[in-house]
Every structure is written in C-alpha cells, then in structure tokens.
Amino acid sequence: MSIPDATAATTASETAEAKSVLEMRGVSKSFSGRGVLDRLNFSVPAGTVVGLLGKNGAGKTTLLRCALGLARPDYGAVNLLGESAWNLSAAAKQHLGYVPQSPQLYPWMQVKHVIAYTASFYLHWNRTLVENLVERWEIPSARRTGTLSVGELQKLALVLALGHEPELLVLDEPVAALDPTARREFLKVVLEIAAGGNRTVIFSTHITSDLERVADRVAVLQRGRIEYFGELGDLKDQVKRLSITSPNALPERIALPGLLRQRVEGRQALVTTRALTPGLVEQIETEWQATVEVQDLNLEEIFLELHEDA
C-alpha cells in the first residue's frame, strides 16, 4: 500500500471539519426495556480516525450497528455518507467497510474463494492490496475459513473490509483477538489509511494503548451518550489531577468546574478535573493559600477517572 505524500497535512484538519461522514441525532435504543443509547448525538468529520471508548456493556456495538443501519434506533436519526442509515443505497455501501466483533464468514469456503466472492460485490477492488495483506498477515489462502483460528478469521475479515478501499471503515473491537505482532501490523494499516487524508476510520476498543497512537480523536461512550468527543491531545490537556496542599485545613468538598473525583484529607487534597485552565489553578491557590501541583494523566488513567463518580 503506498502512501500519498502529505506535505499539505497542516491544513488537513481544517478541511476535514467541513463534512460529516456520520451524523447521529437524538438516537435512543433499548433492548427489552434496558436502555443502551439515550438521546445520543455523535458527528464524525471526514478524514479522522476516531477511537470509540467505553466499558464492557457501555453500548459500543449497539452504537456502531445503529450507525451502519444494521440496527434500527427506537428514536432519532442517523445519517451515513449523506443518506439515511436505515435505507442505505447499494451505491453508498460500496464506500463502507465494516468488521464486526465476531465476523461470520462462510465456513465451507476456502479463504481465496471468500475473497473472490466478496470482491465480486464491489465495483472497485484493490487486488494488490488484498494479496499483500494476505501475505503479510500470513492468512492461509487454501484453508477453509471454518478451520481458521479466531485471530486468522479477524485478520481475514479486516482484509475483506479493506479490499474496496472504503471511504468509511468501521471496526468493532478490531484487535481483540490479535497477538501483539498482528496488532501492530493492523495499527500500521490504519495509520497508512489515515496518512491518505480523506478516509475515515471509527473503531471501538477498551484497550486505551491502541488508541493513543492511532486515533486523532476519541469518543467516550458513557451512560448511553457520548460524554466526550474531541482531539486526544486536547483531552490530555484538559483532564488533570491536581495535588493541593494548603497551610490550613481544606473543606471536605471542594467545588470545582468539571470535577470528576476528589479526595480531601486535612490540608491535602487530590482532585481530578476535566476542565483545566490556568485560571483554575490560580483560583485554588488564592482561595486556599494553597500550592497546586498539576499532574498529567495518560488515556488509561483519564478513562478510569471519567468512570469514577465524584
């Protein structure tokens, strides 16, 4: 796979904002009375790599299935590639790639036949790319897919989703079954897609370390809604742990904007905020005559803090 040179990449983020490939508005979905998505809004700009984070059972798969028109929301609207997701045209599907959590392929067919069969559905199919990936990922092409391991099956499903070089690639826990080498290889492929500039990738995961390198945006799904959506760098800039030391006893609860968690013990406090500003630190310092030490948090720590109740 060759990578177009991105010397103009400085402006890529600005132009990418222009168009959304996915737009979800007020989407609610419940299964036998159990609410999963709750009036969820989510809009994904073209050309971004979005990591969708959420705990097990948070509803990541449901969100992606609603996004793709594979599940029908109880309420709300989903717009995908400019069309209603539920009534997606065959033409729009040509530009869509999807790998579900447990890919279902045709167990009686050989790998090479599954590839040829899938290719026949698409107007555009990059055979060289597919052959390269099959070789790189050591997928045994003469084997029946029913005899493949979970990891091999996931790699094959990825290849099938990449063959037609989709405009939007949606991956549900794409690396769950991959070993570290295959995972690294997979992330490399996603980065190559990202370097192209105008293709969009949405992938769900609960493994934060995969997200750190590859995603430029992160969406946090919590309580049925997207609680945070923004650049990964901005998230790290805004969510901070403050270690506060005051000469006087601190109040039991410290009121702060964007407070996620706090632990106050006498003259010391450890608080996490999701809205750090230079003014905030100053404010705490004057109010409590305190010294404040700002601690950086990595994505895993941020994820844990976001899931703590203050």
Place this chain on the structure above:
Amino acid sequence: MAADFLFQVFPNSGLPLYRQISDQVRRHVASSRLAPGDFLPSVRQVALELQVNPMTVSKAYSLLERDGVVELARGQGMRVAQRNGAGDNVVERQERLVPAVEQLLAEAYQLSLTPRQVQSLVARIIKEREAR
C-alpha cells in the same frame, strides 16, 4: 535526517503526543542540533516512523509554526525559522531572558512564594496587560 533520530514518543505518557513532538523540536533548536534553515522531516515520514497519527504530527508542526520556531517553505516542508530582525529565533531570545527569570525566582524565594504562585502572578500580569 531520519525522524527516529530526531524524535521519540511515549504514547502512554500523560503529555499529549503533539506536545512531546513540539517540545523535542524546541529542545533541538535550543541546543542547536537543529539550525535555522534545517528542514524537519515531513509529516508523513514522522507519522510512519513513530507510528502515530499524521494529524498529531501536523498539530505539533502548526504549533511550532504559530510560535515562530519553524516556517512553512512552500512545497518543501517545514524548516527551522531564520534569525529574524530581533537577531535570533524565539527559543534563543527566550534564552536571553533566563538571567532575569532566575533573578525573579530568587526574589520570590526570599518572599516564600512557590514557583506555582510566581507562575500565576506572571499569568495575571500578562492577562492584565492584554486587557488594556
């Protein structure tokens, strides 16, 4: 110049990747490992070398451009900014302020002010000046 030679990133650190990259460029410029006129490796090169999203690299470069550390040479990429009218680039001019800052910190120490308190004082004064 090979990108891996110039940069190193730690994705699991709490410091955003774009800051890690821009900080490293600043340091290389301050230490003259990068001289005015030197080109930075392309966004794509750095992204593939470090295995990070190209947007991250491009954000770091934009930040450096905004601060005048590097400049965009049309069609050629980013190069370390030439010494401008004031004599040196931003980092070097900052270096010249170091003695004054040391003096400030010494006096702050005498007044039992913590570094953080000094920082917020400086921030406040800057804000007040900007408001004028």
